[in-house]
Amino acid sequence: MxxxxxxxxxxxxxxxxxxxxxxxxxxxxxxxxxxxxxxxxxxxxxxxxxxxxxxxxxxxxxxxxxxxxxxxxxxxxxxxxxxxxxxxxxxxxxxxxxxxxxxxxxxxxxxxxxxxxxxxxxxxxxxxxxxxxxxxxxxxxxxxxxRRPVIALPYPVPAKEFTLLVGDWFHTGPQFTNGVANMLKYKLDNGIGMPTPDGLLINGLPSGTIFTGKARKTYLLRVSNVGIMASINIRIQGHTMKLVEVEGSHVLQEIYESLDVHPGQSMSVLVTLNGAIKDYYIVTSTRFMKKTRTATAILRYKNSKVSASGPLPVGPTYQVHWSMKQARTFRWNLTANAARPNPQGAYRYGGIEITKTIILGNSAGKINVNGLKKRYYGINNVSYVNPSTPIKLADHYNIPGVFNLKTSRDKSTPGPMVLGTTVYDLALHDYVEIIFQNNEDTTQSWHLDGHNFFVVAFGADEWNPNMRKKYNLVDAVWRSTIQVYQNSWTAVLAALDNKGMWNLRSAIWHRQYLGQQAYFRVWNNEYSVRTENIIPSNVLKCGKVAK
Structure with a gap:
């Protein structure tokens, strides 16, 4: 040999x-x-x-x-x-x-x-x-x-954790017996508009979920908006909430009477049971909708014999500026650690040179497909179509004709909406400025897989380069899902340090289903397990890969 x-x-x-x-x-x-x-x-x-x-x-x-x-x-x-x-x-x-x-x-x-x-x-x-x-x-x-036990928390260990999954829900109606998904799919596939939610749920129920704790103890509430459409607001009768974590980032510990949580977003708050021993309402309600939907749960003090009563605490409804002002108060805790012992603030994201700017305008328009002209959603007037072969597998096996890197557009483009399989070709370790531009009169929510990004600014109307003067380059919150308010923009900075094919999508699910998504191909030419895991041995194959 x-x-x-x-x-x-x-x-x-x-x-x-x-x-x-x-x-x-x-x-x-x-x-x-x-x-x-x-x-x-x-x-x-x-x-x-x-x-x-x-x-x-x-x-x-x-x-x-x-x-x-x-x-x-x-x-x-x-x-x-x-x-x-x-x-x-x-x-x-x-x-x-x-x-x-x-x-x-x-x-x-x-x-x-x-x-x-x-x-x-x-x-x-x-x-x-x-x-x-x-x-x-x-x-x-x-x-x-x-966390691992060796990693300290930036707050005292809570007595217990509670999980609140809050989301909108829809009635199917008597003509649909195969679930909400099939009902909505039928409507969307046939050009019928998306209905508004019929209600809200907390852990699968509109009311009746109970969380029990002891007086004078502090509890961690993990809150996620699992809904497909509605932004929500959460508040607790007679109690305040201390925000401590947003999608993996420890944040400055501000006190809030209520908090907005948009589709796809998660956060953790501390609540101290410092009231009289009785039951209190936890209230969630929809935001930015003509008809407000509400769900409640119960925060019960141990040994309580008094049911929750009185008017529900009132939350905001349409106040967009109020929500934007609140979002600006979410700041990175520079001295706290996250999963590793070193402080979050050791990463000075504001001093890194931007290698690429992508302006992503959410688009809506009608396209004629097989004789049916119906509404689609997209990015920069390209509505994403899922090919039968996953683009990650097509890329791995060098299969042509599945996607075209020329389909992606780096800024809003006038003209009619078109169909395409949008993939942005980006280099591993690119530092990308992403502008989410929303010229519609509804609030949007966007998520990027595989990465977090720094939310450096929110602003009204149309973004322009002069807006960079307003960026928070010191302690912006670092998260993976961000809202974009109506007729407004949101700017984020993302260090693309995770090689792979990553989905960028609307977290408002009917928009994602009808094409408001794309993929980031984060790539270099080093074929090594140091930069990307090998293809799994149990990988499922379909489309052109199955042949």
Missing amino acids: GRIELFSILLGVLALSNIFTIHADSPDKYFDWNVTYGIRSPLGVRERVILINGKFPGPTLDCDTNDNLYITIHNNLAEPFLITWNGVWQRKNSWEDGVLGTNCPIPPHSSWTYRMQAKDQIGTYMYFPSTGMHRADGGYGAFNIH
Whole structure:
């Protein structure tokens, strides 16, 4: 055997050793989830919903940072199915992101295992179905990543944690017996407008959920907006909330009487039970809608014998400027650590040179497809179409004709809406300025997989380069989902340090379904496990890859 051949074999062995031992010092956790249909009555009307292990919402996934997770999904639905892990970075591992651009869906009546690591992050997140409109039927749940014991918290350890999954819900009507998702899909596919929500739920119920604690103790409430359309506001009768964490970032600990949470967003607050021993209302209500929907839960003091009563605490309704002012108060805690011991503020994001600016204008327009002219949504007048072959697999196997990098547009483009598979070609370690421009009269919400970004500014009307003078380049909050207010813009800075194919999407799900999404191809030419995990051995193949 020649020296060169032997050296190549040794390199291969070392590479494989690295692959199989890179997470060996972290615990393994296994989850077995059975996805089925079931009947529930979220708003008092029997409807078909998606259950996970018989639960609606699904089970809470709790893990510690750096845990290795093996989540087996048994798809007992009649349709292909995927779950995505909103806000979980999937470091070097977009293979497990659970969206149609990276994964073939799990076929009906079959199983597949996600293999991923909660690498270098802590915080409050969520999971939900990413296929079609499944998310409107449920199948969602909390995903909480806890610190390792050696990492200090920037606040006293709470007595207990409570999870609040808040989201809008829809009635199907008597003509639709196969769930909310099928009803909405039928409407959207046939050019019928998206209805407004019929109600709000907290942990699957419009009222009656109870959280019990002891007087004078402090509790951590993890709040996620799992809805598909409505921004919400949350407040607690007779109590204030101290905001401590937003999607993995520890923030300056300001006190709030109420908080806005937009679709796809998560946060954690501390609540101290310093009132009289009785029950209190937790109230959530929709924002920016003509008809306000409300859901309540109960904060119960242990040994309480007094039911919650009195008027519900009033929340904001249309006040857009109020919400924008509140959003500007969310600031990064520079002295606190996150998943690692070093302070968050050690990363001086404001001094990094911007390598690329992308202006993303949300678009809406009608396109004639197969004789039906209906409304689509898009980015810079391109409405995304999911190809039958996931673009990540097409890219890996060098399959032509699946996507075209020339489809992407870096700024708002006049003209009619067109269909396309938009992929932005970006270099690993690019530092990108993204401007979300919203010229519509409804508030939007946007999410980027695989990364967090610094939310450096909100502003009204049209963004222009002079607005950079107003950027917060010191302590902007670092998160993965951001609202863009009506007729306004939001500016973020993103360090693209995670190689892979990453979904950028509207978190308002009917807009995502009708094309308001794209992908960031974060890439370099180094084929090494140092920059990206190898393709999983259990990868599902479909479309052109299956041939």
